[in-house]
Amino acid sequence: MDDTASAWLAAREPRVGAPRWLRSLAYWSYQYKKTWRGSVTTSFLYPVLYLAALGVGLGSLVDHHAHAVSGVSYLDFLAPGLLASTAMQVGANEAMYPVMDAIKWGRAYLAMLATPLTVKDVVRGHLAWIAFRLLTVCAIYLAIMGAFGTLRSGLAVLAIPAGVLTGLAFVVPIAAFAAAQESDRGFSTLYRFGLIPLFLFSGTFFPVAQLPRWLQFVAYATPLYHGVALCRGFVIGDLGWAAGMVHASYLVALAVAGYLVALRSYRKRLVV
Amino acid sequence: MKEFGEFVAVDGVDFAIGRGESYGFLGPNGAGKTSTMRMIACMSPIAAGSLRVLGLDPSRDGPEIRSRIGLVPQEDTLDLELTVLDNLLVYGRYFDLPRRVIRERADELLDFVQLNERAHDKVESLSGGMKRRLTIARSLVSDPELLILDEPTTGLDPQARHLLWDRLYRLKRRGVTLVITTHYMDEAEQLCERLAVMDRGRFAAEGAPQELIARYSTREVVELRFGAAEPADVAGRLEGLSVRREVLPDRILLYSDDGDATLGQVHRRGITPESTLVRRSSLEDVFLHLTGRTLVD
Numbered sequence: 001m002d003d004t005a006s007a008w009l010a011a012r013e014p015r016v017g018a019p020r021w022l023r024s025l026a027y028w029s030y031q032y033k034k035t036w037r038g039s040v041t042t043s044f045l046y047p048v049l050y051l052a053a054l055g056v057g058l059g060s061l062v063d064h065h066a067h068a069v070s071g072v073s074y075l076d077f078l079a080p081g082l083l084a085s086t087a088m089q090v091g092a093n094e095a096m097y098p099v100m101d102a103i104k105w106g107r108a109y110l111a112m113l114a115t116p117l118t119v120k121d122v123v124r125g126h127l128a129w130i131a132f133r134l135l136t137v138c139a140i141y142l143a144i145m146g147a148f149g150t151l152r153s154g155l156a157v158l159a160i161p162a163g164v165l166t167g168l169a170f171v172v173p174i175a176a177f178a179a180a181q182e183s184d185r186g187f188s189t190l191y192r193f194g195l196i197p198l199f200l201f202s203g204t205f206f207p208v209a210q211l212p213r214w215l216q217f218v219a220y221a222t223p224l225y226h227g228v229a230l231c232r233g234f235v236i237g238d239l240g241w242a243a244g245m246v247h248a249s250y251l252v253a254l255a256v257a258g259y260l261v262a263l264r265s266y267r268k269r270l271v272v
Numbered sequence: 273m274k275e276f277g278e279f280v281a282v283d284g285v286d287f288a289i290g291r292g293e294s295y296g297f298l299g300p301n302g303a304g305k306t307s308t309m310r311m312i313a314c315m316s317p318i319a320a321g322s323l324r325v326l327g328l329d330p331s332r333d334g335p336e337i338r339s340r341i342g343l344v345p346q347e348d349t350l351d352l353e354l355t356v357l358d359n360l361l362v363y364g365r366y367f368d369l370p371r372r373v374i375r376e377r378a379d380e381l382l383d384f385v386q387l388n389e390r391a392h393d394k395v396e397s398l399s400g401g402m403k404r405r406l407t408i409a410r411s412l413v414s415d416p417e418l419l420i421l422d423e424p425t426t427g428l429d430p431q432a433r434h435l436l437w438d439r440l441y442r443l444k445r446r447g448v449t450l451v452i453t454t455h456y457m458d459e460a461e462q463l464c465e466r467l468a469v470m471d472r473g474r475f476a477a478e479g480a481p482q483e484l485i486a487r488y489s490t491r492e493v494v495e496l497r498f499g500a501a502e503p504a505d506v507a508g509r510l511e512g513l514s515v516r517r518e519v520l521p522d523r524i525l526l527y528s529d530d531g532d533a534t535l536g537q538v539h540r541r542g543i544t545p546e547s548t549l550v551r552r553s554s555l556e557d558v559f560l561h562l563t564g565r566t567l568v569d
Contacts, residue, residue, distance in 0.1 A: 018368075020335070026365050034353060111349035113315055115366035115414075116335040272316060 024125025091167030138163035153237025166227025172258030296464030342411030401432030492531035
């Protein structure tokens with residue numbers, strides 16, 4: 001499915017007058033077409049494994065003892081949280097090594113900058129590509145959740161854009177960070193001290209309310225908390241307007257701020 | 273002018289390159305050739321001074337200018353995971369060319385650089401010379417008016433270099449303007465109608481290769497090698513034999529318009545070098561004269 005989608009993208013002719021960044025997007029889709037196989041595991045297999053092991057397996061224990069988490073079964077509680085976390089992880093990956101590769105190793109960015117493309121086109125095209133990848137990953141995740149019978153609301157489909165937004169709130173700042181790195185050492189640090197703690201403590205596996213009070217405030221400040229809450233709200237169908245706006249605005253603000261920083265750090269790195 | 277922090281990479285260079293001309297920047301590593309090249313290619317802004325490329329202003333018309341030039345960077349930026357043909361297709365898309373046009377040109381270009389049989393192989397599997405040829409083919413996909421080549425043959429074996437030179441010579445005859453940087457004097461002599469000798473970010477001299485040789489060197493050079501003896505120790509006894517004398521770590525160069533006569537005088541003084549060579553002056557000698565250093569260390 002990923003393959004057909006990117007083939008479709010690659011086959012589109014950029015029309016005269018079409019934004020220039022579409023040409024950079026075309027490169028990434030073309031490249032993905034040749035190397036898509038590895039991503040099938042993350043897109044299909046992991047969701048199934050996680051939902052089966054933690055949602056169904058561990059969930060039966062949780063439900064037996066607690067009867068319900070936030071009023072729903074553990075599987076229903078967990079699944080949308082995992083969708084948001086997966087968006088974060090896939091996005092973070094796409095914003096780390098491929099960005100460094102395009103600067104240092106394969107130097108795809110430098111190839112682009114010798115052509116009519118500008119730094120802005122390079123940034124936009126790559127981010128647009130990652131957004132598209134997130135879209136496919138989230139759509140597949142939601143479909144698998146459907147197969148597990150966890151979609152409880154008609155608004156559940158909105159978890160797809162919510163997941164993409166969650167991913168982008170990480171992708172854009174991380175791309176800005178990656179463009180400023182001399183080596184990939186910073187990436188494992190970011191994983192160890194950033195992404196993995198977020199994955200474990202941002203409300204994916206248990207409600208943040210169970211954390212000690214001071215840690216709750218830390219959790220509220222992290223983007224993944226808001227992404228999980230947004231996705232869960234749509235899938236379970238109990239999202240209030242005000243809360244939804246707060247979560248979404250926070251994520252949008254991060255992505256927009258990240259974009260401005262990314263333009264600067266890309267320029268600093270590539271235009272010397 | 274171009275600065276990196278405190279370091280001034282290029283300063284006070286002044287040149288004009290005409291349409292259809294082939295122009296070279298000759299100089300050792302670190303002379304500021306690549307910086308100059310990146311500025312002409314509109315990939316790097318100038319810190320001071322003025323620059324016009326194809327009559328346009330790089331600070332304002334970068335995309336327009338870059339759509340009309342081809343760049344062969346010093347280090348390849350090919351996508352190793354894609355095939356030879358795909359690299360051309362992807363690159364052509366950056367110029368917004370229709371797929372059909374790119375395909376047609378890709379076929380011609382792969383013929384031109386003799387890579388048509390490798391069209392469907394991954395770039396990873398190509399030799400250094402083949403990658404270089406592919407980079408040149410790629411830079412021609414947009415049918416550029418101006419082709420900029422940064423060290424096109426560095427690291428290639430002699431055969432690969434001659435093949436590349438031949439292709440570049442053909443492009444020149446087709447009317448493509450060539451701008452080339454190199455630290456090989458034979459390359460500069462072969463390909464460039466005019467060249468600038470660069471050293472430490474400045475122009476040491478500018479002109480046609482033969483003109484530079486006539487202006488900064490003698491017609492011939494006598495090279496003397498002394499085996500065990502230090503050239504510096506012998507140098508004193510060679511006083512007054514030539515127009516100019518260069519003492520290098522491994523040999524002594526005597527500049528004169530009649531090399532054989534000079535060599536005869538050397539022998540008459542009872543000096544017996546281990547080996548001798550009389551040759552015509554080259555750009556290497558020009559560079560040595562202008563900077564006191566050799567081109568390739």
